[in-house]
Amino acid sequence: MxxxxxxxxxxxxxxxxxxxVMKQLRTHLDEEAYLDLVVDAQKHDRYKMAALLRGTDIVAVVGxxxxxxxxxxxFVWVCDLVTDEGERSKGYGEKLLAYVHNWARANDFGSVALSSGLQRAxxxxxxxxxxxxxxxxxxFKVSLS
Known part of the structure; x- marks a missing residue:
């Protein structure tokens, strides 16, 4: 096991x-843009990222x-949650959300919230x-560019 x-x-x-793994959810990002955004969010917005590892392989990621x-x-806002395509339906998302719930409780946050695209039934x-x-x-969202 x-x-x-x-x-x-x-x-x-x-x-x-x-x-x-994150690219499977955030398909619009290349590696450089991804790294820039994560580093900026960690530095300025208290963003945290955690990976679920099976051995040394990352099978799911949460931000x-x-x-x-x-x-x-x-409260804690879940920005990103994705399980590797070949590893879905194995309870990995549940494990990462449980990690976030536990982190929130341990740090005196009363709830966890997230949004999910309309197409993701x-x-x-x-x-x-x-x-x-x-x-x-x-x-709701409006683009300002």
Missing amino acids: DILTVQELQSKDEVLSAFS FKPMTTLYYGR AAHRFYEEKMGYEKSSYV
Whole structure:
């Protein structure tokens, strides 16, 4: 049986090691843009990235950040959650969300929230049925370029 571990990714090399998995979710990013964004978010926005490893292989990645708003109070926002395409439906997303939930509790954050693209029906079933998340709002976006 393979041992699964969660590792926070902090150095540039660690962050780069997760690119091939994260690219499956953030297909618009090349390696350089990905690294620039993660480093900037870690430095300025308290962004954290963690990988689920089976042995030394990254099988899933989560990116999250602690936030405070008037609506949610102190909460953790899950920015990114992806399991490697060949490793899906093995409970890896659940393990990483449990890691985020535990991190939030340990750091006195009262809830965890995320958004998910409208087209991702399977992900929505996972969040609602498996993880107990509730739909609480729509997210709206406008491009300023």
